[in-house]
Amino acid sequence: MTRRILVLNGPNLNLLGTREPEIYGSTTLADVERLCAQEARRHGLEVTCVQSNHEGGLVDALHEAGAAGDVVGVVLNAAAYTHTSVAVLDAVKAVRLPVVEVHLSNPHAREPFRHHSFLSPVAEAVVAGAGADGYRWAVELLATRHGG
């Protein structure tokens, strides 16, 4: 059984490529997911990619990953729910999978309401401001530490 990394993206990230390109760049979500799959393959792993605009969709995807038994970790860009969601925080704590929190932009260089993350205290690592490369590094980190 090939083990997997869950690449989980939150609200509005389905619009990557056209959404505020001056902040998020021109890379689409499909590009990001392809990059993650390529990086995972290099380490003998697969990815499952999920995007949801709904808080509960992110919670459900985390639960499924936790129950599956073949998921080694989660690359999580919870987007705006990063800054608001106790439910996503609780789901991350409940499933006990290593999570790398990723942001395309650097939220700390933006509006004050983006400076707090509910998820960072329970993330194994945080990558912010590196654009799509951040996802690749997150996959590499999870594969290196947990995919062996």
Ligand code: DQA
């Ligand atoms: C984001 C940063 C968040 O503040 C924002 O709400 C997003 C995207 C990022 O990838 O830079 O939707 O998570």
